[in-house]
Amino acid sequence: MSLDRSDVERIAHLARLQINDQDIPAYAENLSSILHLFDQMQSIDTTGVEPLAHPLDAVQRLRADVVTESNQRELLQRNAPATENGLFLVPKVIE
Amino acid sequence: MFDLTLAELAKGLQKREFSSAELTQAYLNRIHDKDSLYNSYISVCDEQALQQAAAADARIAQGDAGPFTGLPIAHKDLFCTKGIKTSCGSRMLDNFISPYDATLVSRFNEAGAVTLGKTNMDEFAMGSSTENSYYGPSRNPWDTERVPGGSSGGSAVAVSARLAPATTGSDTGGSIRQPAALCGITGIKPTYGRVSRYGMVAYASSLDQAGPMTRTAEDAAMMLQVMAGADPLDSTCAEQPVPDYMAGLNTPLAGLKIGLPKEFFAEELDPAIAEQVQNAIREYEKLGASVQEISLPNTRLSIPAYYILAPAEASSNLSRFDGVRYGYRCTDPKDLEDLYKRSRGEGFGSEVQRRILVGTYALSEGYYDAYYRKAQQIRRLIQQDYINALQQVDVIMGPTTPHPAFRIGEKSNDPVSMYMEDIFTLSLNLAGLPGMSIPCGQTAGLPVGLQIIGNYFAEAKLLNVAHQFQLATDWHKQTPAGI
Amino acid sequence: MEWETVIGLEIHAQLSTNTKIFSGASTAFGAEPNTQACAVDLALPGTLPVFNENALRMAVMFGLAVNAEIGKRSVFDRKNYFYPDLPKGYQTTQLAEPIVGPGYIDIELDDGTTRRVRIHHAHLEEDAGKSLHEDFxxxxxIDLNRAGTPLVEIVSEPDMRTAKEASAYARKIHAIITTLGICDGNMAEGSMRCDCNVSVRPKGQEALGTRTELKNINSFRFIERAIETEVARQIDLIEDGGRVIQETRLYDPERNETRSMRSKEEANDYRYFPCPDLLPVIIDDTYIEQIRAELPELPDARKARFVSEFGLSEYDAAVLSAYHAQADYFEQVTRVAGDAKQAANWVMGELAKNLNQKDLDIKESPVSADQLGGLIARIKDDTITGKIAKQVFEIMWAEGGSADEIIEAKGLRQVTDTGAIEAIVDQVITECTTQVDQYKAAEPDKRGKMLGFFMGQIMKASQGKANPGQVQGLLKQKLDALCD
Structure with missing residues (x-):
């Protein structure tokens, strides 16, 4: 399976990554060689094999419905690129 | 002082041969003096380290000290440390001061450890050489023209170059074991879920596991004792009780059954490495162990399975880096899409972008079954291989890496050949089993690592097996020239 | 051509937990921006989710209430997309293995028939934050207080055929979730949100038409209006030779129109996969049965009991049981008053009228169930007349106080003293000579109808306080005596 320029552009858009135009051929080649690596899986018969999502056969633990967090807005927003009146600012959201 | 192990330093502190402040200051001086050669640290925390050391000395004076009080360590820079930059080796987080401590960091702090600094790494733990760091590559103390391995390269270098007595690392596909092997130190990747992932910036959630990187197995036992255990903040953290890792170190190995997977001694393995590993196995036989060949037939499939699953999880885990709440934000975004694309395009390095693209592709509509689901099925086959093998033997041994440390830049433009370096380590993360790498020889002046693999939650056994080897040999005491 | 409408609903209900679905931050409504968004809610690097046991319990309660299969194993998935109100860049939701499997509810239609609407499934997921568009x-x-609030998304089968059925279904779901106490049901605050999938097809055609999804509908009335508007649009479009395109449309209640949300139109590829930070949620029969045993009485059962226990009409029982707060209120009034039919009349009549005028929920009623029950009790024991009771109710509504206090303070007690009543009767008979003469002249079988005039005069003279039964007896007796 080989990827072309439009594949790379489509995936990069889905992943919201700006990729320089001149880098696209190199990415396409890299990604194609990685996908080629994946091809060796396809010959393996996995019929009836249960997919393994977690290595341990554990189940979800539950948390008591008790408030444990207090307002830390000032601390938590110190890393924010832009805030005003306690809100995170972003370029206008159009709905 | 710099040649003392953690265990020896702990004794020195208890006997008041030196104070934590003296020890800490000595290490800080050494880091400032020598690290420009190795680039093993991203941040050095002089002020905080000396405060922690003073507090530790007060605890020791009050007789209120634990086994770890006053011992200096360094954390891989993907563990969140409150008030200290936590960069993950990325431009994306170059300005990120964590507002909280990772569970693992809190545990060390509570135990009285001193944090010397944060160590260099491949960006977001993606890499096998530490060349993918925004802060430049770390250098292997055995040959500074060579890579230290990765992604916990800075942590391995710091221990190897005596810039920290011990460090923490994380291992998603070999990122503790492989740099430990290439730098001639001891590293253990515990069972998945043995150590909390809370506050460890995620690469691939179902594979990531934190562990210690040390000079000796005994030190690793001391570290793991602090790190391991259930955490209510991490749903995937195991609830199994934590044994006393020190207590089992001296169990004799007579009767130990060792399995050698024939797939680990295949043609891609450097013959010099094979020879060193065989020598180590003979040493174990002298210690009373028996050896048999086993098979892990799906080993070669661990590369495709891993390089689908890990990037897929990563593509989602790294979506939170969007320039909105923290981290790098591009200048003057013209709209929302521009904010996302440029912040991420400029904030992430090329290997991270490559893996995000691969993962995004593998999960995208129409490909999920062929890639992601298939890889999860292969993952089960690989796990089953190990379960079968570990019914026949107590531990599995083999090389940690197919080659010794390669030259900086040698594989930078060939991601697939870089991925092949992980052939012996990846399958363990897929299976979730614990694995260890200890120094077991050298080839052309470069260290060789022996990988020891055990059953789920058999860390105590691995540490015991490694410790007995280290009592009988002195590969772990070898020091790079010029240190 | 005759058209058939096909409607399916997706209802999002915010669960009334104290904390978020995956963090210990509070879910209280109306806090200052980002003061209830903790490190996990902000998706700080390294943070991880832990599942709220109460969200699980509430989702199972809902499943049991809609006769659904409960997923003994349910799995959280990630739905990946970028949006500023979605801090992780994915929403944690359930796709292949939801907590609630197929179920159904029955809805009552205006013509008295019922219709079964199947529920495809209901799943747990996290809410997003809010984008505020005031100009900065x-x-x-971006305010992330709401991010991580637990939601149960209830997905119906496309079983509804009219806008009225759709709103009846939504009301029934509302009745169920509020009765269970798992959601406050406040549509204006967004605690319950409704998306409608609407399509039309020629009557008799099997295949479904292309559907549109209507968003932003925040009242039951708007559900009906939005669907009616959209159906008309689709039919006009097709009859004019156009084609419906599958899209999301926004309902604008002010203009009563739906319009395309083009910004959401971009083809999305959500790249769903199981969330590796969460493990499968496993529950057993013991857990499920324990919850079943603790379920409150559900609207259907309550309605049936209102008919059998209180002798209410089907209609009254349906109205009163549709909203649990109203049903609770009614039952409390009945307990205090000792008369269910009167209680029903008052709750659905005078009380409902006043609440509607002031746009109040029954929970905000200035007249409590105990007050209203006390008032009805005074009618029953003849302390006051029904007419005076309305007066007492108005005072109660405006000024507060119990029925007894008001009756006492305003001197509204019914006059039952025979002597006093007799005096008034005599006075009226004396004053209304013309009418008395007419009465006398009338045929005996016509006289009964003529009593009304005298009754009116007497009640007026007594300021409504005379006991009407006593008045009638005495009046008839005295007039008939004059005729002999």
Whole structure:
């Protein structure tokens, strides 16, 4: 399976990554060689094999419905690129 | 002082041969003096380290000290440390001061450890050489023209170059074991879920596991004792009780059954490495162990399975880096899409972008079954291989890496050949089993690592097996020239 | 051509937990921006989710209430997309293995028939934050307090055929979730949100038409209006030779129109996969049966009991049981008053009228169930007349106080003293000579109808306080005596 320029552009858009135009051929080649690596899986018969999502056969633990967090807005927003009146600012959201 | 192990330093502190402040200051001086050669640290925390050391000395004076009080360590820079930059080796987080401590960091702090600094790494733990760091590559103390391995390269270098007595690392596909092997130190990747992932910036959630990187197995036992255990903040953290890792170190190995997977001694393995590993196995036989060949037939499939699953999880885990709440934000975004694309395009390095693209592709509509689901099925086959093998033997041994440390830049433009370096380590993360790498020889002046693999939650056994080897040999005491 | 409408609903209900679905931050409504968004809610690097046991319990309660299969194993998935109100860049939701499997509810239609609407499934997921569009120098502000609030999304089968059925279904879901106490049901605050999938097809055709999804509908009335508007649009479009395109449309209640949300139109590829930070949620029969045993009485059962226990009409029982707060209120009034039919009349009549005028929920009623029950009790024991009771109710509504206090303070007690009543009767008979003469002249079988005039005069003279039964007896007796 080989990827072309439009594949790379489509995936990069889905992943919201700006990729320089001149880098696209190199990415396409890299990604194609990685996908080629994946091809060796396809010959393996996995019929009836249960997919393994977690290595341990554990189940979800539950948390008591008790408030444990207090307002830390000032601390938590110190890393924010832009805030005003306690809100995170972003370029206008159009709905 | 710099040649003392953690265990020896702990004794020195208890006997008041030196104070934590003296020890800490000595290490800080050494880091400032020598690290420009190795680039093993991203941040050095002089002020905080000396405060922690003073507090530790007060605890020791009050007789209120634990086994770890006053011992200096360094954390891989993907563990969140409150008030200290936590960069993950990325431009994306170059300005990120964590507002909280990772569970693992809190545990060390509570135990009285001193944090010397944060160590260099491949960006977001993606890499096998530490060349993918925004802060430049770390250098292997055995040959500074060579890579230290990765992604916990800075942590391995710091221990190897005596810039920290011990460090923490994380291992998603070999990122503790492989740099430990290439730098001639001891590293253990515990069972998945043995150590909390809370506050460890995620690469691939179902594979990531934190562990210690040390000079000796005994030190690793001391570290793991602090790190391991259930955490209510991490749903995937195991609830199994934590044994006393020190207590089992001296169990004799007579009767130990060792399995050698024939797939680990295949043609891609450097013959010099094979020879060193065989020598180590003979040493174990002298210690009373028996050896048999086993098979892990799906080993070669661990590369495709891993390089689908890990990037897929990563593509989602790294979506939170969007320039909105923290981290790098591009200048003057013209709209929302521009904010996302440029912040991420400029904030992430090329290997991270490559893996995000691969993962995004593998999960995208129409490909999920062929890639992601298939890889999860292969993952089960690989796990089953190990379960079968570990019914026949107590531990599995083999090389940690197919080659010794390669030259900086040698594989930078060939991601697939870089991925092949992980052939012996990846399958363990897929299976979730614990694995260890200890120094077991050298080839052309470069260290060789022996990988020891055990059953789920058999860390105590691995540490015991490694410790007995280290009592009988002195590969772990070898020091790079010029240190 | 005759058209058939096909409607399916997706209802999002915010669960009334104390904390978020995956963090210990509070879910209380109306806090200052981002003061209830903790490190996990902000998706700080390294943070991880832990599942709220109460969200699980509430989702199972809902499943049991809609006769659904409960997923003994349910799995959280990630739905990946970028949006500023979605801090992780994915929403944690359930796709292949939801907590609630197929179920159904029955809805009552105006013609008295019932219709079964199947529920495809209901799943747990996390809510997003909010984008505020006030102008911050051309920027939008993001408040993540709501991010991570637990939601149960209830997905119906496309079983509804009219706008009225759709709103009846939504009301029934509302009745169920509020009765269970798992959601406050406040549509204006967004605690319950409704998306409608609407399509039309020629009557008799099997295949479904292309559907549109209507968003932003925040009242039952708007559900009906939005669907009616959209159906008309689709039919007009097709009859004019056009084609419906599958899209999301926004309902604008002010203009009563739906319009395309083009910004959401971009083809999305959500790249769903199981969330590796969460493990499968496993529950057993013991857990399920324990919850079943603790379920409150559900609207259907309550309605049936209102008919059998209180002798209410089907209609009254349906109205009163549709909203649990109203049903609770009614039952409390009945307990205090000792008369269910009167209680029903008052709750659905005078009380409902006043609440509607002031746009109040029954929970905000200035007249409590105990007050209203006390008032009805005074009618029953003849302390006051029904007419005076309305007066007492108005005072109660405006000024507060119990029925007894008001009756006492305003001197509204019914006059039952025979002597006093007799005096008034005599006075009226004396004053109304013309009418008395007419009465006398009338045929005996016509006289009964003529009593009304005298009754009116007497009640007026007594300021409504005379006991009407006593008045009638005495009046008839005295007039008939004059005729002999």
């Amino acid at each position: 120098h051309g920027m939008s502000g």
